[in-house]
Amino acid sequence: MLNFEYLRPSTVTEAGAMLGKMSEARPLAGGMTLIPAMKLRLAAPTALVDLAGVPELNGIKVDGKTVIVGAMTKHADVAASADVRRLIPALADLAGGIGDAQVRNKGTLGGSIANNDPAACYPAAVLALGATVTTNRRKIAADSFFTGMFETALEPGEIVTGVTFPVPAAAAYEKFRSPASRYALVGVFVAKTTGGVRVAVTGAATCVFRASAIESILAEKFSAEALASLRFPADGLNSDLHGDAQYRAQLVGVLTKRAVAKLS
């Protein structure tokens, strides 16, 4: 790890100003990704702006037909939240299935989506639920937030403050854990939303994506049987030590069927 400055703002405005001043400064959330990357010298920010002391970023609120989760809310808190359990149980399940106990008690929603790891779980929920990402500058729709591998619509110095999840009619997340890392080798989030059926797939490709072919089948008939003959195409899917593209395509099919079966 290279030396860096450590800053601890207490408001979002202050944090934004600190990030604005130094081009190589980075926000620090749970540090589950950023700190190991710094230890391995894959990242070497000159300053860390620790968001842990910003109370307005933490917590879960229910507002009408939406659940708003602050960027600094830990996975364990989302998993344990009675509101989330009641309104979007699939989101609580997802958070409860991330990594291990240490990761869930440090890692945050904001850190997860800002990082946009191709195998992360939260991006699938944000995308499938048609959520809105709020930052210190604007609101960004899920469909335009995740732009590529470890890439998002965030601009330099922009801070995620929270995510607004519309409560779906029903939703389910099925994850196939990578045996070693326990990230999603493939994860499929299926949601019946006011805007129709949305299916988001993570882990399978370079970035979370919506499986529109599956969405159209389910829009017509929302049942596992409707997917019986589904052969998800392997083109463009990842191949690595833990599964080639064909295997990932198989998992997309199996997991989608299982998610839908849970909801039917």
Added chain:
Amino acid sequence: MNHPAGIEGAVTNPTGIGASMRRKEDMRFLMGRGNYVADIKLPDMTAGVFVRSPHAHARIVSIDKKAALAMPGVVDVLTGEDLKTDGVGGLPCAWPVVGKGGAPTKEPAHPAIAQGKVRYVGDAVAFVIAESLAQARNAAEAVVVEYDVLPAVVGVLDAIKPGAVAVFDDIPDNVCVDWELGDKHATEAAFKKAAHIARISLVNNRLVGNPMEPRAAIGAFDRSRGQHTLYTTSQFPHIVKLLMGNFVLNIPQHKLRVVSPDVGGGFGVKQFHYAEEAVVTWAAKRLGRPVKWVCDRSEGFISDAHGRDHVTEAEMALDENGKFLALKVSTIANMGGYLSTFGPNIPTNLYGPLLAGVYTTPAIYCEVKAVFTNTVPVDAYRGAGRPEATFVLERLVDVAASELGIDKAEIRRRNMIPSNAYPYQTPVMMEYDSGDPGGCLTKALANADWNGFPARKAASAAKGKLRGIGLCTYVEACGLAPSRIAIRLGVRGGLFESAAVRVHPTGQVTVLMGSHNHGQGHETTFAQIVSERLSIPAENIEIVFGDTDKVQFGLGTYGSRSLAVGGSALWKATDKVIAKGKKIAAHMLEAADTDIEFADGMFSVAGTDRAKSFAEVALSAHFPVDYPLEILEPGLEEQAFYDPVNFTFPCGAHIAEVEIDPETGVVELLSYVCVDDIGTVINPMIVDGQITGGVVQGVGQALYEDCVYDPESGQLLSGSFMDYCMPRADHVPKVSVETHITKCTHNPLGSKGCGELGTIGSPATVINAVVDALSHLGVNHIDMPASPHRVWRVINEAGGAARVAQ
């Protein structure tokens, strides 16, 4: 738990043999008060970081230290050329073997820092020393190494192809040694008469040991006395002292001290003399300051010796009744880019002789080619050779059973050595002293409810799951080792063990052991032996190990030897204490030595109530007022060396049940049953832990762990825990552990060893279960690890999940 204690009668001493007392050492570990090498801070200590090769195979064109030396805090930058200038020798191989026709093992030079060429990703090219670790890291990035990158060879099959890249210019075929064992003609004759021949080709997957504590080493040099000290995470400090002092650094033995304090797991990974140990010791003298190196996890993946990595073809000849007539095994084993300390011994001496298993197969022939590749050196890893042999044999037995339509337990019974045939001489070197594998099998079948399996399989099928059951019977040779035999097999040293029992004037005892404790619970087990022998509570006994200035000599801990060999030395030392105590007591009680009995902590005159306690005798030995100084030395400290007359041969039967999800290929291990013959049990709780841990490690090999190199570039692809999958607690059910004891006939304890048998039996057991679950698809083998992806592919290729229902 229902363990026979292995000793006669009930266990009455709560800290004696057979008692499940809690581990004495655990409190300091649980409270964070352990003292590991990384915890040690010496005055004026510097930090060292290795610059390691990013290439699998390259010529070093130049190394430019200038920029690094100019960095803040940098003390020195050392390279292979500096080693040469200082006349530092290469790392020795301690156990070469003799190949076909008497050909010696090829032992190419193994410099502690690469000279001229690098031979694997991770090979050290420079050592940067600075005031702080961060400064050393920064400077390491500033060392400019120019490489001429060469093509690399990674897999053993590629290494032996004609025209393959040569790892060493003067070994053009990459063959380190071509070794054989057994009677080739008898074996071939038996194959001619066979009614059936079962065949298998398999890979034994390469593994990374990953002890919880990474390796570390500190070199220190005391100028006033010209004395070197090395603190190192070693399983055998005395051997490091001998190998490094004598062969590498030319330090006389009386000027070198090696200390291995608390060590957080070894599994074999820490039983070699490593380059880093020599480099810090050498650098400390050059600088006149202590030098500390602590490996980080990523560095461990590319610098700890790896394990396994075999490719094997095997055939078994059977008669029409399923009797084994002969076995023929041909293996190619990976040695990596240099020979590690015991490299060539593992796939030969610790492998071939185990192919007899617990069976009466009359003819066996085995040939092994050990080959160099551009990968990390390969050496012993828990089980070392014996899991590989068991895997070949027990997979082949299952293949034969299914081809002949014989029940898998039945075919094993038909070929098993009967308990009354011991001692049993196998056709491949070993004479098993004792055992009852049939008894182990009977108990294991009952504990696993073997006969109830079809109903459980049907229940799984109703849920759309494929259920399989796997069985393995095994024998292992441990208690390394009878020196005379081992020296004939190539080892360059003895393999005995030492123990000293120091009785204090007040009757408490300090024990100095040549064995090394790094997680096995020795501080408890050895204390229990002394407690039993001397009738003093374990809390009054301290076990000291891991410091060559304290402990007389020792060969360390590996090959499940600590109890069978070290414990036997300790037994002998307590014999001597008791013998001397009797003489002292005889004087005190005015009786003849021969009339003194020692029992329950009292020396008494036989047939009388006249007695002296152990503490009184100890006091008399140190305050010899009324003491026969003319004929007896004062003091009460006795030392013993023990050289075993044979290996020990734990054996047993393991049974696993798995359930496979045909849609995803996930294998779930549902149950694991062991019944093992390990001889006398000192602490049943520790035995349970050792066997369970071993099983889990073997399950790791069978289902999860895989060390994968890119075949072209030689880059390690599974170089972190993000990709290298260790077994976790939620991967395994509670392992059912039971013992079925026959005592070792040739050591005083009757103990055989239990450290490795879990990893020896479990890969074959689990894979046999996986193959059983898939057998209806025509599958007769699957390579390890049986990962979800691999299992799904096998199912898919065999016709897909559609056929699951059958």
